[in-house]
Amino acid sequence: MRDFTTMDVPHYAPSGRECDLFEMAYSNGLPLLLKGPTGCGKTRFVEHMAAKLGRPLFTVACHDDLSAADLIGRYLLKGGETIWVDGPLTRAVREGGICYLDEVIEARKDVTVVLHPLTDNRRSLMIDRTGETLTAPADFMLVASYNPGYQNVLKRMKPSTRQRFLSITFDFPKPDLELAVVVHESGLDAGRVAPLVRLAGHIRALSGMDLEEGVSTRLLIYAATLMAGGMGVIQAVEAAIIEPLSDDADIQSALRDLVATVYG
Numbered sequence: 518m519r520d521f522t523t524m525d526v527p528h529y530a531p532s533g534r535e536c537d538l539f540e541m542a543y544s545n546g547l548p549l550l551l552k553g554p555t556g557c558g559k560t561r562f563v564e565h566m567a568a569k570l571g572r573p574l575f576t577v578a579c580h581d582d583l584s585a586a587d588l589i590g591r592y593l594l595k596g597g598e599t600i601w602v603d604g605p606l607t608r609a610v611r612e613g614g615i616c617y618l619d620e621v622i623e624a625r626k627d628v629t630v631v632l633h634p635l636t637d638n639r640r641s642l643m644i645d646r647t648g649e650t651l652t653a654p655a656d657f658m659l660v661a662s663y664n665p666g667y668q669n670v671l672k673r674m675k676p677s678t679r680q681r682f683l684s685i686t687f688d689f690p691k692p693d694l695e696l697a698v699v700v701h702e703s704g705l706d707a708g709r710v711a712p713l714v715r716l717a718g719h720i721r722a723l724s725g726m727d728l729e730e731g732v733s734t735r736l737l738i739y740a741a742t743l744m745a746g747g748m749g750v751i752q753a754v755e756a757a758i759i760e761p762l763s764d765d766a767d768i769q770s771a772l773r774d775l776v777a778t779v780y781g
Contacts, residue, residue, distance in 0.1 A: 518575050518608065529558065529565035530698050535685050539566045542683050543615075543658050548636045550679065551662040553687030556733020558698075559662045562687070563617045572656060573614035575605040579624040585631045589644055601647055606631070610642045613656035621661040622674050629678055635659055636681035666730065692718060695734055703741035713737050716754070716779045720762070720772065727768060732758055750780060 529536075539562075542549045551559045560576070567574035577588065588606035592599050609616035618624070618632075634641045640653040661682065663674060690698060692714050699710045714737065721731035740757035744750060759772045 518573050518605070518614070526568040527561055527564045528698075528701055529561050530690070530694055530701075532690055532694060535562065535687075536566065536569075538683065538685060540570070543570060543572075546640060546653075546655060546658070548659040548661070548682045550682035550684045551660065551687060552665050552684060553662075554664055554666055554689070554730050554733065556735035557687045557689050558734060559687050560617070560619060563615070563660055563662075567615045567617075570615075572658070573609075573612065575609040575614055575616045577605050577616070577618050579618055579620045579622075579628075581623060581625070583624040583628065585625070585627040588628060588631060589642070590646075592646065607642060607644065607651070610635075610651050610653050610657055613654045615658045615660060618659075618661040620663055622663045629675075632659070632661075633678070633681065689717070689721065689731070689734055695737070698734060699737050699741050702738045703745050705741040705745040709744060710737075710741055712750075712779050713740055713754075716758070716775060719775050719779065720758075723771075727765065728762060730762075732762060736761055751776070 539549060541547075543566075551562070553559055563576075564574060577583070586604070588604045590602050590604040590607050593602050603611065606616050608614070618628075621628070631642070634643065635653060636659060640657070642651045642653065643649075644651065689695065695717070696707060696710055696714050699705070699713065700707050703710070717732045717734075717737055720728070723731075736758050740753045743753035743757060748756075754776055755773075759769050759776070762772065763769055
């Protein structure tokens with residue numbers, strides 16, 4: 518759990534009215550779904566809004582083995598006795614906070630069953646193991662995210678689940694906004710960040726190359742951070758952009774050609 522103070526609001530540069538929509542969803546007890554590619558700012562956005570609203574944030578990185586019990590809680594043996602330990606979702610409901618399920622479709626199917634009563638007028642969480650039914654307080658909010666461009670047939674959000682949420686689509690920032698974000702996060706001057714942003718635009722515009730995703734803003738920040746620390750451009754771009762994007766030698770070679778074009 519992260520408990521922000523008003524002096525600890527993570528930087529986030531809005532690209533539209535997403536902050537207003539988040540606040541409206543929170544004040545009306547509505548769940549929110551964030552859709553967009555990896556590294557485009559979804560998690561930072563949630564951290565920013567949790568801090569802005571003064572609410573504790575319970576973040577869960579969903580994965581193939583994540584079960585409903587991981588979210589709700591389980592009995593554990595401690596000091597010779599068996600005690601119940603709340604999971605992050607239960608804590609958020611009990612205490613009033615924002616529960617953020619990152620890449621929710623990666624979780625096991627039983628997670629969806631748990632979420633449904635929290636995303637309609639019931640706003641309730643049933644804990645079978647303890648016999649409790651918790652009603653979410655007004656300051657509880659459920660937020661989930663996923664990447665629509667990185668799904669397969671077996672991991673696709675069902676309409677019956679998707680239509681329980683308000684939704685916002687995220688994308689990579691426009692060049693001027695991305696430039697400002699990378700400068701702020703890395704400390705590198707704008708003149709040296711600008712070629713990185715141009716490079717990202719070229720990579721994202723590529724067609725016919727077997728890249729699963731374009732370069733993320735996060736990776737640009739990594740590259741700029743290395744450069745701000747004294748690393749050369751080529752080495753920084755290799756470590757922070759080319760190597761993370763692909764293991765394929767031909768694709769890496771094509772990316773290096775792009776780098777040479779931008780920095781030539």
